[in-house]
Amino acid sequence: MKRKRMKGQFFLIIAFMLIILFYIGISVYLSPPGISETLSNDIDFIINNIENEYPVAFNLGINESDGPGRVINFTIFARNLLKERNIELYSMIFFTESTGSNVNVTVANFLEEPEYVSVGISGDDRILYVQNGSVNSTIFTDPADIFTLDIIFNSIQKNLLLGKYKSNLYFYTELKKGYDIIVGERKT
Amino acid sequence: MANGRKGFWRMFESIVAVSILMVFVLSLSIQYVREPAEPIMKIRGYEILENMDKNDKLRGYVMAGDSDGINSAIVIGGYNHSIEICDYSGTCNGTYPDAENIWLSVYYVAGENTYDPREVKLYIW
Numbered sequence: 001m002k003r004k005r006m007k008g009q010f011f012l013i014i015a016f017m018l019i020i021l022f023y024i025g026i027s028v029y030l031s032p033p034g035i036s037e038t039l040s041n042d043i044d045f046i047i048n049n050i051e052n053e054y055p056v057a058f059n060l061g062i063n064e065s066d067g068p069g070r071v072i073n074f075t076i077f078a079r080n081l082l083k084e085r086n087i088e089l090y091s092m093i094f095f096t097e098s099t100g101s102n103v104n105v106t107v108a109n110f111l112e113e114p115e116y117v118s119v120g121i122s123g124d125d126r127i128l129y130v131q132n133g134s135v136n137s138t139i140f141t142d143p144a145d146i147f148t149l150d151i152i153f154n155s156i157q158k159n160l161l162l163g164k165y166k167s168n169l170y171f172y173t174e175l176k177k178g179y180d181i182i183v184g185e186r187k188t
Numbered sequence: 189m190a191n192g193r194k195g196f197w198r199m200f201e202s203i204v205a206v207s208i209l210m211v212f213v214l215s216l217s218i219q220y221v222r223e224p225a226e227p228i229m230k231i232r233g234y235e236i237l238e239n240m241d242k243n244d245k246l247r248g249y250v251m252a253g254d255s256d257g258i259n260s261a262i263v264i265g266g267y268n269h270s271i272e273i274c275d276y277s278g279t280c281n282g283t284y285p286d287a288e289n290i291w292l293s294v295y296y297v298a299g300e301n302t303y304d305p306r307e308v309k310l311y312i313w
Contacts, residue, residue, distance in 0.1 A: 012201050019212050042293070045234035049296055057298035057305070070303045077276055077305045078296050085294075 043087060047175045047184050050078055050089065055188040058095075058169045067167055068095040072108050072135065079110065082175075090174040092153055094119070094160075097167050099139065105149065106137040111174075118152040125150065160187055229267070233293025233310045236262055241295065250308055251300045255282030264312060272309040280309075287313040 054071055061070025071093060079089045091110040096103050107117050109130035117128045121140045128136040149160045151170075162168045170187045240246035240261065249257040255271040259282075262269055272282035295308040 009201065012205055015205060016208060019208055022212075042230055042234055045231070045238060046294070049238070053296055053298040057303060060299045060301075060303040064303060070298070073303075074296075074298050074305050077307075081274075081294070081296075081307055 041177070041180055041182075043175045043177045043180060043182050046082070046087065047173060047182050050173060050175070051171075051184050051186050053078075054093075054171055054186070055169060058167070058188070062167050067097065067169070068093075068106050068108065068135070071095070071169065071171075075108070075110055076133075086177065088174075088176040090176070091171055092117075093169070093171040094149070094151060095167070095169055096149065096162055098165050101142045103140045103143050103147070103164055104137055105140065106135055108135045109133070111154065115153050118150070120150040121147050229291040229312050230293055232264065233269075233291060233312050234295070236264070237293060237295040237308060237310055241297075246295070246308070247297055247300050250297045250306050251304065253281045258308070259283075262310070267312050269313075270311045272311070274307040274309065276305050282309070283311075285311045285313055289313060 053074065057070045057074040058067045061067040064070065075089070075091050075093070082089050089110070090112060091108070092115070093108040093110070095106040095108075097106075098104075103121070105119050107119065107128055107130050109115050109117070109132055112132055114129065114131045117130055117136075118125055119128060119138065120126065121143045124140060126138050128138060130136045143164055145164045147162060147164060149162055149168075149170075151158045151160065153172075156172060158170070160168070160170055168187070170185070172185045173183070175182050175184075237246065240258070245261055246258065249255075249261075250273055253273055255273050258273075259269065259271045262271075268285070268287070270283040270285050272280045272284060274280040291312045293310045293312070295310070297306045297308065299305065
């Protein structure tokens with residue numbers, strides 16, 4: 001009896017397997033790079049830009065005897081312009097400046113809500129109530145030349161090693177665009 | 189009758205084979221004809237401004253209000269571009285493009301020798 005050989009189906013199956021293998025190989029090797037969500041997110045660049053410009057504003061302000069004022073002004077400038085593009089900028093900014101042998105600590109709040117901020121040097125902890133868009137400050141008497149400023153706000157706690165006779169800046173920033181949020185902080 | 193049935197199956201097999209090949213070819217080609225996504229050009233704009241600032245080629249122009257100078261220093265193959273520089277009061281100097289589908293990248297400068305914040309807008313189309 002002549003055995004029927006299923007040539008057609010055999011070739012079809014083999015062709016199908018080869019196509020699958022070829023497709024897998026070529027799609028892995030030759031596929032264009034995928035466009036990730038992070039690539040489409042411009043707030044990475046914007047927050048980097050803002051973080052780099054804060055110290056510039058601070059230093060230029062120091063030359064004009066108003067370091068904190070210039071940083072606050074720049075924050076308001078950037079916030080207003082970013083709002084036009086549906087991007088929200090939130091900041092909490094800390095400044096220290098020496099006044100003789102004492103240190104003046106100033107806090108500027110741009111977190112959209114009033115905040116209770118704890119600032120302390122060598123166990124001398126104080127609570128500052130800072131309205132949104134406003135500043136508050138306190139003076140510490142004759143701290144060490146190198147001191148640690150302990151700050152607590154919003155569940156964020158920082159211990160900053162600072163020089164007494166140097167103007168210092170620490171800021172925490174958040175940039176929000178839609179559901180994307182990016183957070184940054186820097187001490188200078 | 190048996191031959192007719194065999195012919196039917198052969199035809200069916202060839203139709204299936206061609207369909208599989210078409211799906212394969214189409215799925216490959218779709219990946220390569222896709223237009224560059226909008227976010228890529230926007231990101232490119234940010235990178236350009238950031239790199240110019242890192243190389244000290246941006247700030248001087250910005251503080252001088254020289255939007256043409258910044259625009260001349262930018263090269264983006266296949267696209268047009270223009271620059272606007274806006275100050276704190278919202279007064280802008282430069283060219284807003286008359287085009288559809290414009291990508292905008294912005295960069296903020298606090299000042300150079302004095303505090304004088306500016307916003308740089310790079311339009312790409």
